[in-house]
Amino acid sequence: MDFGPFLFLATLEGLVQAAVLCLTALGLSLVFGVMRVVNVAHGEFYMLGAVIAWWVTSIVGIHPAVGFAAALAIAPLAVGAIAFAGERLILKRLDYNPEATIVATIGMLYVIQQMALLFFGPDPRPVEAPFYFRIQFPWFGYSGYKLIVVAAAIAILLIAWFVIAKTRIGLVMRATQFDGDTAQAFGIPVNRVYASVFAVGAMFAAVAAVLIVPIRQAHYLMGLDPLLLSFIVVILGGLGSIRGTIVAAILIGLSDGIISVFFSPTLAKMASTLLVALVLVFRPQGLFGREEL
Amino acid sequence: MSGADRTKAVLLLCAVIAVLFVLQFLLPEYHHLSMTRIMVLAVFAMGYNVLFGYTGLLSLGHAMFFAAGLYAAGLTVYHLEWSVPLAFATGVAAGAVSSLVIGVVALRTTGVSFMIVTMMFAQVAYLATLYFTTYTRGDEGLVLPTAARSFDVFGVAVDLTNPVVRYNIALALLAATIAIIYKVVHSETGRALIAIRENEPRTQMLGYNTFAIKLKALVISGTLSAASGAAYVLLFAYVGSTFATIQYSIDALLYTLLGGAGTLLGPLAGALMMFYVIDIASEYTVAYLLIAGLVLIVLVLFFQKGVLGTIRERWIRWLP
Amino acid sequence: MKKTPKERKLQITRRSALAGIGAVAGAGAAASAAPGFVRYAQAASSEPIRLGMQLHRTGIGASYGRWYDRVTTAAAKLINEDGGINGRPLEIVIEDDGTDPKRGAEVVEKFATQHKVDATFGTLFSHVVIGSSPRAGELKMPYIVVSEGHHVASGRLNRYVLQPGITDVKSQVSSMAPWVASNLGKKVTMIYPDFAFGHDHRDYFSAAIAAQGGEVLELIPIPPTESSFTRYFPRIPSATDVLYHVMVGPGVLTFVKELGQHFGSNRPEIFGFIDSLEAVDLATPQLEFLEGTHFWEGNPRYAQANQSAHDKFYRESVGVDDNGASVNDAKDVSTYSHMFGCWETLFVIKQAMELSGYGDGSAADKQAFIEAMESLESFDEGRDHPQGAKIFNGKIHQAFGHQNISRVENGRLNVVHRTSIEDGMYEPEADYTQMSF
Incomplete structure (x- = not known):
C-alpha cells in the first residue's frame, strides 16, 4: 500500500484508539483530580463494562441494536454502583491516604477480575455491533461502526464538558478538587462528592468498554492494557488535568497507530512507556498540565 | 533497642534458620519442594521490604530487578555456558547496576509518582524481554540444560538438580539475606532509612543526604531481589518473561504487607502464608487469585502492620 | 459460566465415582482385555492408575482447557468401561496451571510429590510446557504433552517429555x-x-x-x-x-x-x-x-x-x-483441531503402560513406561486414534499424522x-x- 493511504488508515485507527482512550483516561483523571486517588482498579471497571454489555445483549435478543442500547444504559450504571459501593466500603475508610488506596485498589483489581472469572467464565465473548456496514475506500475497507464509536465518544465528551463546566454539579466537583476543606466549610458534602466522582470515573471506563466491545471481545483479563494506556495518557496530560488528558489521549492514540508504521510495535510501546516515566520524573506536571502533583 | 533485646532478636533469627534447617528432614516431599521455592521468593520479598518496609518507598516495579537477576544468570548460562557461581554473580551484579540506574532517575520522585514511575520502568523491562526474543525466546522462555547446572566448589561437586542441595542453597541464601538486612538495619544507614520513612524533611534538616541514603536502600533492595531471581533460574532451570510481569511486583508487595512491612521475618511469613493459601484455594475454586485481592483489602483496612508487625506492636516489642 | 467452588466439589465426587465404576468394570474385564500385549505384572495391583492433568482452566488458554477437560473425561470413561489400564481403573487428577509457566512448574511438583500420580499430561501452551519440563525431568515424572509446538521434537527438553498424540508445527x-x-x-x-x-x-x-x-x-x-x-x-x-x-x-x-x-x-x-x-x-x-x-x-x-x-x-x-x-x-x-490429541494421548499412555507391565509406579516402572512408549512406531486409525493413523518417532518423542x-x-x-x-x-x-x- 502506498504511503498516503497507509497514513490515512493509521490515522483512522488512531482516532478510534484515541476516542476510547479519552473516555477511559478521563475517568481516571477525574478521580485523581478530585480525590487524589490513583485507581489501579480502573481497568477492571472497563472490563466489567464489556462483560456486562455481553451479558445484557445476550439476554435482550430482539435485535443487536436494541440489546446494545440496553447495554449502553445498564452497564455503566451497574459499574457505577459497584464503584460507589467500593468507595464507601474501602476507600473512605482509608481516609484517601494515597499509598493505602493504591494497595486497596490493587486488591479491588483482583477481586473484580476474579469475580468476573467466577461468574462470566474465562472465554472471550463477542458482542454483535448494533449495526454493521463497511466503508470501501479506494485502497482498503473500513468498519463503519468504528467511525460511529469516534462520533459517540465526542458526543459523550461534549456532554461531560458541559456538565463539568456549566452546571452546579460541575461547580461542586471543581470546588472540591480545588480545596476540599474549604468546600466542606461552604456546605458541600465532600464525602458524597468523592463517592459520586469515583462512580462517575468508573462509568466513563464502562461506557468506553461498551462502545468498543463490538469491535473487540469481552474477556476477564482485558483490563490491564487500558489501565496502562490510561496511566500513560493521564501522566502525559498532567495528573488531574482534564484538558491535558484529552490532548494526550489524542496524541497517544494517533502516534500509537502511526509510530507502529515505522517501528516494531513492541519497540514503540517500550519507547512510549519509557518516555512517560521520564516525563513523570522530569516534568511531573505533564506535558500539557499546569497543576502541581 | 536495648542490648538484651538485640540478643533476643539475634537468637530468634538463628532459631528460625535452625528450624528451617531441621524442617527439611521432617517435611513430606511436596512441602520440601515448596519450601525451597518459598525461601527463594522470600528473599525477593525481603529485598523489597528494605525499600518499602524500612524506607517507606512503595515500588510497583520490583519484578524488573527479580527479572534482571533471572535473565542475567539464565542467559549467561544458556548462551555463554558460564558456570553457575559466575552466572549467579552476574545476576547479582545486574541487579546492582539496574537498581542504581533506575534509582538515580526514579528517586527524583516520591509517593504516588514513585509507584507509577517504577511500574512504568518495569513495564519497559517486561516488553524488553519480549522484544529481544532472539536471545530470550520471549514468553516461551528457555530451559537451562541439565549439564550446566552442576559445578565444583573447592573440589566438591554440587548438583542443582538434587532437591536436598537445592533446599540448602535456598536456605543459605535466605540466611545470608537475613544477616545482610539485620546488619544494614542496625547500622547508621539503617537508622537513617527509618528516619526517612518517619519524616523525610526532618531527616534532611538533620544534615542527612536523603537522596544518597534512599539510593543506597534501593540498590540493596534491587540487588537482593536480583539475587533471588538469579537463584530462582539456577535452581528451577527456567527463564521466561512471565517473571517480569506486574504480577510479580505485586506479589512482593503482598508478601511484605501480609507478613509485616518493616519486620525482618515478615516477608518470609507472608510468602509462606500466601503460597499455601493459594495452593489450597486452587483446589476449591478457579478464582484463587480472589484470595490475594481480599487479603490486600483486609490488610490495608484492618491490619496495616501485617501479621508480625501486629505481634510486635501488641506483644513482642523486640521482634526484629 | 465456569465452575464455582460447589461445582468443583461435585466434580471431585464425580471423579471418585468414575474411578469406582471403573474398578468394578475393571475387575470383570481384566482377564479378557487387550490381547496381544505382554504383561509382566498383570493387574498386580487394583489400585487405580492416576494421571495428573495440567489444565489451562484459567488464563488465556481457558477455551482450550475446557475442551481438553471434556475430551479427557470422555476418553477416561471409555478406558474404564473397557477395563481400565492393565485391569486397573484410570483416575484423572486435575490441577489448573492458569496458563502460566511458573504455576505450571509448581503443579508438576504437586502431581509428583503430593498426588503421587503415575504420569502427567495434557498441556497445550508452549511456554507452560517449556517452563514445566525441567521440573518433570528432575522429578522423573513422565510429562506427555498435547501442545503442537516443535519444542519436544527439537530435542531441547528431556527424556520424560513426549508428544505422541498430536503433530508438531x-x-x-x-x-x-x-x-x-x-x-x-x-x-x-x-x-x-x-x-x-x-x-x-x-x-x-x-x-x-x-x-x-x-x-x-x-x-x-x-x-x-x-x-x-x-x-x-x-x-x-x-x-x-x-x-x-x-x-x-x-x-x-x-x-x-x-x-x-x-x-x-x-x-x-x-x-x-x-x-x-x-x-x-x-x-x-x-x-x-x-x-x-x-x-x-x-x-x-x-x-x-x-x-x-x-x-x-x-x-x-x-x-x-x-x-x-x-x-x-x-x-x-x-x-476440534487440537483436542483429539488428549483422546489419542490417553490411549497411547494406556498402550505403553500395558506394554511395559506398569506396576506400582516405582522409578523403574516409569522408565520402563517411557521406553515402551519410545518403542512404539505407529498407531492405526481406529477408535483410539479417530483423527487418523500416525507414525511415532521414539527418538524425538514426536508423532506425525x-x-x-x-x-x-x-x-x-x-x-x-x-x-x-x-x-x-x-x-x-x-x-x-x-x-x-
Missing part, C-alpha cells in the same frame, strides 16, 4: 506448503504472533515454501500484547498471492473480523491456521468474507461427507455435534486436501533415547 507446515504453493500461490505474506509459537511458523513455513520455489514477501509479527490489528494490514504487499495467518489468544476473533473489514471481497487467497478461529463460531457476523478461504485443520470441525465411523463415535462420546459445537450449546464451539486443508463453503469447513504422513516427515534433530533417565 514444523511437520504441519512443511506438509502443507506444497499444496499451498501449487493451488493458492507462491508469493506469501505471513501474519503471526511475535513469540516462539509464531516464530516456529515463520521459520518452518518460510523454509518449506522456498523449497517449493515460492517466496515470503513480508513477515508481519504481531506483539503478544496487541488487541487491535487493522494497522498491521497495510503492510501486506499488493503483490501477495496468499496471506498466511495464525493467531492465538483472546483476541483471535477481532483479528479475523478486522481482516474482513480491511479486504472485503477484494482479497488475496487466504490460508489460515484454524488456531485463529478455534472455539469461535464460524457463523459469527462479519466472518462471511472467509467464504472461499482455506484453513489448516488438525481434525475437521464439521463432520465430513466421508466421515469415518471413528470420528462419529468420538464426536458422540465427547458431546460435539456435526458442526463442531457442544451438543448442549451450539455457541460453545470446540477446539495427516493434516487437513479445508475450504470455507456455505459457512462450513470442507476438507479439500488431506496430506500424507510422509509429507510431514523431516530428519530427526535429536535422539532422546540416548539421554539418561
Whole structure:
C-alpha cells in the first residue's frame, strides 16, 4: 500500500484508539483530580463494562441494536454502583491516604477480575455491533461502526464538558478538587462528592468498554492494557488535568497507530512507556498540565 | 533497642534458620519442594521490604530487578555456558547496576509518582524481554540444560538438580539475606532509612543526604531481589518473561504487607502464608487469585502492620 | 459460566465415582482385555492408575482447557468401561496451571510429590510446557504433552517429555506448503504472533515454501500484547498471492473480523491456521468474507461427507455435534483441531503402560513406561486414534499424522486436501533415547 493511504488508515485507527482512550483516561483523571486517588482498579471497571454489555445483549435478543442500547444504559450504571459501593466500603475508610488506596485498589483489581472469572467464565465473548456496514475506500475497507464509536465518544465528551463546566454539579466537583476543606466549610458534602466522582470515573471506563466491545471481545483479563494506556495518557496530560488528558489521549492514540508504521510495535510501546516515566520524573506536571502533583 | 533485646532478636533469627534447617528432614516431599521455592521468593520479598518496609518507598516495579537477576544468570548460562557461581554473580551484579540506574532517575520522585514511575520502568523491562526474543525466546522462555547446572566448589561437586542441595542453597541464601538486612538495619544507614520513612524533611534538616541514603536502600533492595531471581533460574532451570510481569511486583508487595512491612521475618511469613493459601484455594475454586485481592483489602483496612508487625506492636516489642 | 467452588466439589465426587465404576468394570474385564500385549505384572495391583492433568482452566488458554477437560473425561470413561489400564481403573487428577509457566512448574511438583500420580499430561501452551519440563525431568515424572509446538521434537527438553498424540508445527507446515504453493500461490505474506509459537511458523513455513520455489514477501509479527490489528494490514504487499495467518489468544476473533473489514471481497487467497478461529463460531457476523478461504485443520470441525465411523463415535462420546459445537450449546464451539490429541494421548499412555507391565509406579516402572512408549512406531486409525493413523518417532518423542486443508463453503469447513504422513516427515534433530533417565 502506498504511503498516503497507509497514513490515512493509521490515522483512522488512531482516532478510534484515541476516542476510547479519552473516555477511559478521563475517568481516571477525574478521580485523581478530585480525590487524589490513583485507581489501579480502573481497568477492571472497563472490563466489567464489556462483560456486562455481553451479558445484557445476550439476554435482550430482539435485535443487536436494541440489546446494545440496553447495554449502553445498564452497564455503566451497574459499574457505577459497584464503584460507589467500593468507595464507601474501602476507600473512605482509608481516609484517601494515597499509598493505602493504591494497595486497596490493587486488591479491588483482583477481586473484580476474579469475580468476573467466577461468574462470566474465562472465554472471550463477542458482542454483535448494533449495526454493521463497511466503508470501501479506494485502497482498503473500513468498519463503519468504528467511525460511529469516534462520533459517540465526542458526543459523550461534549456532554461531560458541559456538565463539568456549566452546571452546579460541575461547580461542586471543581470546588472540591480545588480545596476540599474549604468546600466542606461552604456546605458541600465532600464525602458524597468523592463517592459520586469515583462512580462517575468508573462509568466513563464502562461506557468506553461498551462502545468498543463490538469491535473487540469481552474477556476477564482485558483490563490491564487500558489501565496502562490510561496511566500513560493521564501522566502525559498532567495528573488531574482534564484538558491535558484529552490532548494526550489524542496524541497517544494517533502516534500509537502511526509510530507502529515505522517501528516494531513492541519497540514503540517500550519507547512510549519509557518516555512517560521520564516525563513523570522530569516534568511531573505533564506535558500539557499546569497543576502541581 | 536495648542490648538484651538485640540478643533476643539475634537468637530468634538463628532459631528460625535452625528450624528451617531441621524442617527439611521432617517435611513430606511436596512441602520440601515448596519450601525451597518459598525461601527463594522470600528473599525477593525481603529485598523489597528494605525499600518499602524500612524506607517507606512503595515500588510497583520490583519484578524488573527479580527479572534482571533471572535473565542475567539464565542467559549467561544458556548462551555463554558460564558456570553457575559466575552466572549467579552476574545476576547479582545486574541487579546492582539496574537498581542504581533506575534509582538515580526514579528517586527524583516520591509517593504516588514513585509507584507509577517504577511500574512504568518495569513495564519497559517486561516488553524488553519480549522484544529481544532472539536471545530470550520471549514468553516461551528457555530451559537451562541439565549439564550446566552442576559445578565444583573447592573440589566438591554440587548438583542443582538434587532437591536436598537445592533446599540448602535456598536456605543459605535466605540466611545470608537475613544477616545482610539485620546488619544494614542496625547500622547508621539503617537508622537513617527509618528516619526517612518517619519524616523525610526532618531527616534532611538533620544534615542527612536523603537522596544518597534512599539510593543506597534501593540498590540493596534491587540487588537482593536480583539475587533471588538469579537463584530462582539456577535452581528451577527456567527463564521466561512471565517473571517480569506486574504480577510479580505485586506479589512482593503482598508478601511484605501480609507478613509485616518493616519486620525482618515478615516477608518470609507472608510468602509462606500466601503460597499455601493459594495452593489450597486452587483446589476449591478457579478464582484463587480472589484470595490475594481480599487479603490486600483486609490488610490495608484492618491490619496495616501485617501479621508480625501486629505481634510486635501488641506483644513482642523486640521482634526484629 | 465456569465452575464455582460447589461445582468443583461435585466434580471431585464425580471423579471418585468414575474411578469406582471403573474398578468394578475393571475387575470383570481384566482377564479378557487387550490381547496381544505382554504383561509382566498383570493387574498386580487394583489400585487405580492416576494421571495428573495440567489444565489451562484459567488464563488465556481457558477455551482450550475446557475442551481438553471434556475430551479427557470422555476418553477416561471409555478406558474404564473397557477395563481400565492393565485391569486397573484410570483416575484423572486435575490441577489448573492458569496458563502460566511458573504455576505450571509448581503443579508438576504437586502431581509428583503430593498426588503421587503415575504420569502427567495434557498441556497445550508452549511456554507452560517449556517452563514445566525441567521440573518433570528432575522429578522423573513422565510429562506427555498435547501442545503442537516443535519444542519436544527439537530435542531441547528431556527424556520424560513426549508428544505422541498430536503433530508438531514444523511437520504441519512443511506438509502443507506444497499444496499451498501449487493451488493458492507462491508469493506469501505471513501474519503471526511475535513469540516462539509464531516464530516456529515463520521459520518452518518460510523454509518449506522456498523449497517449493515460492517466496515470503513480508513477515508481519504481531506483539503478544496487541488487541487491535487493522494497522498491521497495510503492510501486506499488493503483490501477495496468499496471506498466511495464525493467531492465538483472546483476541483471535477481532483479528479475523478486522481482516474482513480491511479486504472485503477484494482479497488475496487466504490460508489460515484454524488456531485463529478455534472455539469461535464460524457463523459469527462479519466472518462471511472467509467464504472461499482455506484453513489448516488438525481434525475437521464439521463432520465430513466421508466421515469415518471413528470420528462419529468420538464426536458422540465427547458431546460435539456435526458442526463442531457442544451438543448442549451450539455457541460453545470446540477446539476440534487440537483436542483429539488428549483422546489419542490417553490411549497411547494406556498402550505403553500395558506394554511395559506398569506396576506400582516405582522409578523403574516409569522408565520402563517411557521406553515402551519410545518403542512404539505407529498407531492405526481406529477408535483410539479417530483423527487418523500416525507414525511415532521414539527418538524425538514426536508423532506425525495427516493434516487437513479445508475450504470455507456455505459457512462450513470442507476438507479439500488431506496430506500424507510422509509429507510431514523431516530428519530427526535429536535422539532422546540416548539421554539418561
